[in-house]
Amino acid sequence: MRLLPDSGSVVYPIIGLILFTSLFLLLLIYLLTDRRRDHHRRMEALALDDGTDGPESSQSRQHPSQERQHHEL
Numbered sequence: 001m002r003l004l005p006d007s008g009s010v011v012y013p014i015i016g017l018i019l020f021t022s023l024f025l026l027l028l029i030y031l032l033t034d035r036r037r038d039h040h041r042r043m044e045a046l047a048l049d050d051g052t053d054g055p056e057s058s059q060s061r062q063h064p065s066q067e068r069q070h071h072e073l
Helices: 008-032 037-045 055-060 064-072
Strands: none
Touching: none
């Protein structure tokens, strides 16, 4: 009775699974123990709306220097 087959190709998927699982666990531990709590609180407090209507309205708006020229006339 042989425990390992002749080719070592069966080992590669196992190594890949171990590497992926260890990387996933390390990333999960890093995210759960993140020390930058103040940064996260500051980012959570930022407003999502920046006062613009969106990309479709920016095409119809004039550049501020063009608006000034128009008002000066």
